[in-house]
Amino acid sequence: RARLPRRPECVAAVSYKGGTATSASASVNSGSGSNMVRFYTDDALGLKISPTVVLVMSLCFIAFVAALDVFGKIYRAKAG
Secondary structure, eight states, X not given: OOOOOOOOTTSOOEEEETTEEEESSSOTTTTHHHHHHHTTSTTOXXXXXXXXHHHHHHHHHHHHHXXXXXXXXXXXXXXX
């Protein structure tokens, strides 16, 4: 029995019925690469912020949550 090579994942699944080929899907990864590129172009919709701003905002949020935790522990220690 001959072993067939594996088909790449980006190739659409095709089934043969009655001698004609019918595609199960137009293409498996159609446009997935272009969608990722679109996030980094001026054509993308939404708020335009740099990765540095996202990092700073994330660190500020983590610091705020940590401060709330500390203040809550201090308040509980004084109250009880």
